Structures are given as C-alpha cells and as structure tokens.
Amino acid sequence: MNIVLTELQKETLEEVFNIGMGRAAAALSTLVNEEVKLSIPSVRLMRRKEAALVLGGTSRRVCSITQVLRGEFGADAILIFPEEKSLQLVRLMLGESVDLTFVSEIEREALTEVGNIILNACIGTITNLLEGEFSISLPVFKQGDCVEIMQGATDEQEQVVMLLHIDFSVEKYEISGHVAFVQDVRSYQGFVERIERFIQKAMRS
C-alpha cells in the first residue's frame, strides 16, 4: 500500500497544524508568563517501525505524553521529547533551582499538562478536519526508549504513523520533538480521503 502524501496534502496539513500550534503557544505563554513559540516545520508519513527508528530507536531516552483518540478515526497521539531536554524545559517553566537527578512528581505533572495543551491543539486540528464524533482520553505520561513508547496497545506492524516535527522555544531555550499519530491502515485511508475532501472544499470557496 502506498503511504505517501501529495505535496498539496502535505502543505495543507502543515498549514492547519501550525494554526493549531499558534493557539497552543498562546495558552502556554500566559501560563508561564514567557513568550512560548511552537511550530510544525514538517509532516511525514511512515510505518510504525520506521518511525520508532527515526525517533532514535532504543538508544535514546525520551519523555512522552499520550492521548488516545477514538471515533470514526482512531489514533494514539504521542508527544515525544528527549528526556534531558524536557526536564530542563519544565524546570525552566517551574522556575526551580534544584536539579534533581530524576523527574519529580510535580515536574512530571507539569510536563503532562504542557503535553496536554500541545496534543489538544493537534487533535483539535485533526477533528476539525475530519468533522465527526470523537472521544479523547486524558494525557498519560511515560518515560522510556522510543520503541517502548511507540508500542501501542495494538501490536500491529502495519500501522501508519503521521509524524509531525515540532519546534518549541521558551526564552532563549530551544527544544525540538515530535508528535506521532499512530493509526491503523483503515483509519489512515479514511483520513486521506477526508483531507482530499477538505482541500476540494477549500479550493471551491
């Protein structure tokens, strides 16, 4: 099966995601009283195995926040940041001076909230595109390597991943990570059709 997006589909997705990111960045900025910038420089499609490798495989420790989207379209939305960077980031946001060697409960909660804001923006973008009834779970925090994290509830190798590169900056501090939408093939086909329809509609208006 072909899992490539056309140039037009790709550009459309990047644009709508960036609109969502603008809202998330505004929310984060008021929260931490600093200017927060968020952007999605690229959207790619790939198989799950490949995505796990692109994200660093088993060699890289990451923090992840997952929300599950169910409805006509089903996907696990996973935000992934390098462990060390995300720690530094959340400590910057919390204004804590003590560098503990582990992620404390408060830091973990704060990271989860930040992830929740970003993921809601991404999920909102998708549900807006797809127009339908969805249920969305609360965010869940996990630490581990990328393969562990990408291992969803279903162990289906055929899963398709829409991988969004995400750049995040607070003060002079930059961190880049990824949002992965892990979906099964059926969902994926419906998804591409919806994007096409959205593009047609947009071009007519």
Added chain:
Amino acid sequence: METQEHMVEIGPLCEQVLVTLNLGVIVVDQSLRVLEWNDWMSRHSGIARDTALHRPVLELFPGLSGTRFEAAIQQALLLHQPAILTGSLNRNPLPLYANPANKHDRLHQAIQILPLRHSSEQHFCVIQVSDVSAAFEREAALRRQATLLNDSLQAQSRLMQELEQHNDLLDLQVRERTAQLEELARHLQDVTEAEKSQLARELHDELGSILTAARIDVSWSARKLGDSVPEIQDKLQRVLNNLSEAIQMKRRIIDGMRPTLLTQFGLVEALEFAAGEMADVNGWQLGLDLDAKAQHLPEDISLALFRVAQEALTNAAKYAQATRVDLLLQLDPDEIWFTVADNGVGMTEEARNTPRTHGILGMRQRIVARGGDFELVSVPGKGTRVEVRLPLAAGSGVAPTATPAPEH
C-alpha cells in the same frame, strides 16, 4: 422494567457517592452554569451547594475569567477535549482552603476537566479537583534535602580542592628546599676543593722551596764540617733526615688535597694509576674499561668521579675481601656512566639501610649535586657495585669526532 428499577436506585446512590467523595466535583452546562457542586467543594470553597447551583461558575470564581481554567472548560464543551491543570503551572487557580474561614492555607490543586456528552446537542463538563498538598509538602521537603545535600557535596569538593592545592604547595616547597640544599652542598664541596688546591699550591711553592733550600744548606754544612766534630755531624744528619721526612710529608699532603694524578694525567690515567696501586696492595684482579674520550672532561666532573672512585676503592679494600674489582667508564654525547664493582662479601640489608655513614653519603652528595644519579647495589655474598650517571652540559661533552680540548 428492571432497568427503570435500577435507575431509581442509582439516582440517590450517586448523590451519596458525590457527598462522600474525597474530591471536588463540579458539573457545568454549555452556558457554564453549575449543575452539581458536591460537599467537598462546599467544605473547601466556603460556598454552599445551594448558593452555587445554577449560577455561572465564573461568577462564583470571578478571578478565573480569561484564564486557562475557562479556556479548558470551553474546549471540553465545544471540542470534547479533556484537560489537566496542575497547581504548579496554574498557581493553584481555585480559591480553595483547608479551612475557608481563615483563608490561610490554600490547597495545592490537581484539576481535571472532562467533557461529558449526554446527547449530540447537550454537552456538559465535569471539573474534578483533588487536594495534593501532602504530596506537594513531601516534594518540597525532598527539594530542601536535595539542596542541603548539594551544598554539602559542593563544600566537600571545595575542601578537597583546597587540600590538594595545599599539598601541591608543600610538595613544591620541599622540592625547592631540597634543590637549595643540594646546591649548597655542591657549593661547599667546590669551596673546599678550591681551598684545598690553593693550600696545596702554597705548600708546594712556599713551604716546598723553604724546605728544599734548608736541606741544601744543611747538606752543604754537613759536607763542610766533615768528621771534625762528630757530635755536630750526627745532629746535622738527623736534621737532614727530618727535612727529608718533612718534604715527603708535604708531598703526601699535597697529593691528598689536590690529586696530582688527576691534574697531571687527566681522569682516565689517574683512575688507571689509583686503581692499579690499590689492586697491587690488596691482591685484586683488576678489570678496566675506561673510555679514552673521558680524558678531558670539565675539571669539576673529573674531580667528582675521581673522588667517587677513591671512596669506592677504599671501601672495597676495607670491607669487601674481594678478589676482583672492575671499573667501567663510558661516555655518551650527553651523559657519563661510571661503575666501580667488587666481588666481595657485599653488604647486609641493615648496612645498606643505615645511611648515616659519611663515605657513601659523600659519594651520593657529589653526584646528586651535579644533577646525576647515584646507586649502590649490594647483595650479601655477591659483592657491591657503585653506579653513577652524570649528565653533561651541552658543549662540555667530548664528542667522538671533536679535536682534543686545548690543555691549560
């Protein structure tokens, strides 16, 4: 109609559950009006359930308009997105207290905002609040401990550093002082050698000529006197004998002070001669391997090596009961190797570890003062070997192809 029966029972049960929950529960409708406000909320907000019901939640919490709290409720209602609000990032947004009467201790809050869909037209939102003050306190305590630990670790490493620096300083001082002492010892030896050779020259030039003149005169007088006065002749003969002895003694003294051998013949021949004489007296078999290029070494180096040889040979004669002694002198472009070895009784461990004796100490001192290495290798029953390495200052070495140094 079983299901209806259940409905009837579950209604009041749910109410009871809401009352007993150790969580704050607020339910709002699409216009943000409060539909449910449980007991926990009344207890910690100071706002009674009856007061709260049917009022817009932002009227009850006016400080929250335009904040993430409001935005999250709107998102839940419109987009069905759940949200969490942490106390740390949102600065405990709700005015909730352990005891609302005195408003001292604001609760540390963890808030969840959840969409609730009744039908496709009717949307609600559940706001759930838990008190995480205890966890927060635990973590604050942990942080304080971590800070203390960090501070004390830092203090400790600072102390270690200071200690190391101090040690280095002491080390440096010891090395400086040792170098100074060595320099002083060398200077003293040089001064002594210089004084000795000055004295030797005076003894030779002044005393030597006086004694010789006196002997010539006495000899002349004795010849003139003949046998005329035998008693005087006897006395004169005794004076002559004494003068000869004095002249001999003067020569011996001069030799001791400034090894004539060395000044007259150079190092290699002086060593050959001195060792040969000792070997004759002590009945040693003598092995000599002396580099001829060493003949014209700088004076202070020649003298140092000669003195070492004298002491080593004297020790071998005094203590070793050896049958064979070997001297080895080897010259490299930038250093000299010198060895005196006997095959005698050797030294006991004890004798070697008693460095209070002046002979061995003196040898070591002379060599170390010139930047060389001195080693005494001795095994009981296997003999004793004195090993010396001396560096040659650039230019002072006698290169194999160099023309012989001019004699002065």
